[in-house]
Amino acid sequence: DSGVTQTPKHLITATGQRVTLRCSPRSGDLSVYWYQQSLDQGLQFLIQYYNGEERAKGNILERFSAQQFPDLHSELNLSSLELGDSALYFCASSANTEAFFGQGTRLTVV
């Protein structure tokens, strides 16, 4: 158990809909990262938050947004979903060098 909790584990939704993925980092970790894993793109960095502030942005679509709350949990919001958004979405947290990953949320858009 990495100590990073993601909910839900699975999500099936229709095109055009909006979903929210939730992440609770390891106790004391200030950094939260979101990654997307898809068959065609591999593992891609989306966005990083540090202690509530956006710190780095990767290949995140404009339809996607994230935030980190005062209790350090984070949410990734995906809107106007398309079939191509189907993927495994990971949250990771770190304190120093190693990043520890949650179990992921498998999103299927139908």
Added chain:
Amino acid sequence: AQKITQTQPGMFVQEKEAVTLDCTYDTSDQSYGLFWYKQPSSGEMIFLIYQGSYDEQNATEGRYSLNFQKARKSANLVISASQLGDSAMYFCAMTHFGNEKLTFGTGTRLTIIP
């Protein structure tokens, strides 16, 4: 730009043998970190081992060791005495000082044969 290359899409290894998974990286920075993660069929990403670019000794964690050859820009993972439970995807990744996001390779699918 940083890039990680894993040239072995798949490997089959006999149980109890040692296995080496290849990873080369490309960066112009002097300060960086190299990681290996394991992804079993269940999907989670499990941290295995870390090597800093200034670390003089190769990192080891139990049966895992990282063969770090800085001049050749390689960071191969060595698993000693492989077990059936080692069957999984293995990803090499790197970060840079001041930029903590992970850049991943495409992965190697390792299958351990009884």
